[in-house]
Amino acid sequence: FEVGDKELKDVVQGFRAMNLRGWNVSMPNKTNIHKYLDKLSPAAELVGAVNTVVNDDGVLTGHITDGTGYMRALKEAGHDIIGKKMTICGAGGAATAICIQAALDGVKEISIFNRKDDFYANAEKTVEKINSKTECKAQLFDIEDHEQLRKEIAESVIFTNATGVGMKPFEGETLLPSADMLRPELIVSDVVYKPTKTRLLEI
DSSP, X not given: OOOOHHHHHHHHHHHHHTTOOEEXXXXXXXXXXXXGSSEEOHHHHHHTOOSEEEEETTEEEEEOOHHHHHHHHHHHTTOOOTTSEEEEEOOSHHHHHHHHHHHHHTOSEEEEEEOSSXXXXXXXXXXXXXXXXXXXXXXXXXXXXXXXXXXXXXXXXXXXXXXXXXXXXXXXXXXXXXXGGOOTTOEEEEOOOSSSSOHHHHO
């Protein structure tokens, strides 16, 4: 149900009083609810957003599950990227959560590509957080720099699309200017869930 910022504190207090085990949070409350919780997971603290609250004996902890879900999916598919390098396109909420969780889990290096749009400043902050708060090295590049994109993908074990390219209204499109940027042993993932097989995954 919809809850405005003015009612959010009362709702959280009500859920606490009802001893609810947990609940999910959507925008715009994801970036505001932390004020009314007892603590945050390391990822939620770095991302600055919460999409799940867990109640452990009255202690409310905020989590951000996009990144943990992504890393778990890779592990369940038999892919180990810990201690290795990844390249990712995107700087929105999902991309930020994935980058932060990957860094916390032990990915050695992350190269982030994004257009120089409103999200670019967000990506700069993400890089700064990763470099200052984790052992991972993060870098940010303009997605229009195709030669740099080719270089970073060539050095990575995984390439991830965390943008909306591939879903409506961009079905059949990919951010890659050339399919030969990919190689057979490269892990390729796409956060777009509809269609289940995007143009990127078909290459």
